[in-house]
Amino acid sequence: MKNAIYSILFLFVTVFCYSQDKQLLQTGVINDSVKIATTPTESYAIYFPKKYDAKTPLALVFIFEPGARGKEGIEPFILAAETYNYILVCSNTLRNGSTEVNIAVANRLFDDVLQTYPIDTSQLYISGFSGGARLASFYGISSGAFQGVIACGASFSGMDKLIPPSNNFSYVGMVGDRDMNYLEMIANKEWLDKAKIVNTLLVAHEEHVWPKQSEMLRAFDWLEIQAYRKKIRPKNDTIIKRIYDTNLRIADSLKANNEMVASVNAYEKGITLFNTNEDNSLRAKISEIKKSRAYKDEVAKMEKIKVQENEILDKLSLRFDQELKSAKSTSNFKFWKSEIQNLNAMKLDDKNILDKNMAIRILYWFQVLVYETGQENKRNQQNDKFAYCNELYKIITEN
Structure with missing residues (x-):
């Protein structure tokens, strides 16, 4: 693994010459199956923004999709790519x-990509969903080659957190409040804060998607x-105003809906850290909300839910492990x-959204957990354990 890190670091400082012989690919559409020159059995999808001219080096996002579906992995990024002129792979x-x-495979x-297309290697980003997010996080923390990580639905593995972080990358966590890895992403933000890695967390009303x-x-x-703060891109006041307005609108809507914690997070996303009047206005709104009874009650309820959820997870996990040993x-x-x-009864309770x-x-x-454990035992020909998992899986999914 260490050799892989060294090789990617060497690669990133030596790829300023790129091939002029690559086939011309369309802009504004997903080119779905571009083969790796040295390994034709491997391929990738690539998206060039409509303004791409094949001459000007652009920022690039490498994306890891856990099911190896390049097109599906690129689609969530297209609006951002067009807005900020990124190439997607x-x-x-x-x-x-x-x-x-x-x-x-990633190396x-x-x-292939960095030697083929004109890429601004000072603006490399890496992202992934679920298992792909774990791999993206590994590269972000270990290589020092990426300006940012966008981790969706999962974070680092436990071992990755033992790597001394480079601290020069920015980290965006993205998760749904109904995602099985929600608590993991909350805890991950706390770890990033302690490690002094610049980060933020976006929480949507979604499941694991x-x-x-x-x-x-x-x-x-x-x-x-x-990127403006690190002088990677020239500051653009028009873009800053749009970002401010967007987050203000979202935050005001969340506050009106009594989602106080989410509204604070949205106000924070609008702060540019350039100490403008708008920044100070948002800080004042945040301070006011945090003093409110509604905010404090919601924080207390979320903490209570966190404790309860961990207790239930521990109880189910322990019982499952015990019964799996005897397959009965x-x-x-x-x-x-x-x-x-x-x-399931709690899942249907629309009056208590946090519990739901x-x-x-x-x-x-x-x-x-039960499905993957069952499949592993099936592969290992542990038929009794597979049968146990299969029966338990039916109980979980029958409603």
């Missing part, structure tokens, strides 16, 4: 699986401000039927 080969294999992708284009644009709005339910699945029934979202997260997490 997503592998059709890299998928959830072996980290070592994926690092090799071949980096090599790629963010919408409008949400992805907000991520790149925030990254644009960081000690209560003929009565325990599981009761637990799933309770979670918690139940959705837990059910999805447990469904994935």
Whole structure:
């Protein structure tokens, strides 16, 4: 793994010559199957913004889609790419699986793209969803080559956090409040803050899915401000005003809907850190909200939910591990039927949205855990354990 990091660092400082022989590809559309020159069995999708002229080096986002679906991985980024003139690249080969294999695939992708197209290597970004987000986070923290990471629906692996961070990249976390990895992303932000890595977290009313284009644009709005601060891009007052207005509108709407914590987060996204009158106005709004009873009550409720969710996750995980050893339910699945029934009832409770979202997260997490464990035992020909998982999976998904 260390050699892979060294090779990518060497690559990024030696790719200023690019091939002029690559086929001409369309702009403004996703070119879905471009082959890696050195490894024709591997390919990627690529998107050039409509203003691309094949001469001017542009910023670029490498994207990792966990199902190796290049087109699906690029689509959430198109609005941001057109707004800020980014090239988008997503592998059709890299998928959830072996980290070592994926690092090799990713390095071949980096090599081919950076030697083929005019890329501004001072403006390299990396993103991914779910397992792809974990790989993107690894490269962000270990290589020092990327200005920003956009991690959707997952964060670092535990081991990656042991790597001394370069601290020179900006990190955007994106997650749904019904995503099974929601608590992980909340905890990840706390870790990033302690590590002094400039970061933000965007939370949408979604489950475990790629963010919408409008949400992805907000991520790149925030990254644009960081680029101005680091003098990677020239400051653009028109863009700053649009970002301010967008976040103000969203924040005001959330506040009117009594989503106080979310409104504070949205106001914070509009702060440019250039100490303008607009920045000071947003800071005043944030201070006022944080003093309110409604905000304090919501924070307390969220903390209570966090504790409750972790307790339920621990209880289900422990019981599952215990029963899996013998491949038999000690209560003929009565325990599981009761637990799933309770979670499904909570899932339907529209009067308590935080509890409802918690139940959705837990059910999805447990469904994935049981399914993947069952498939692993099937591959290992542990038929009794596979049968146990299969029966439990039916109970989880029958409602």
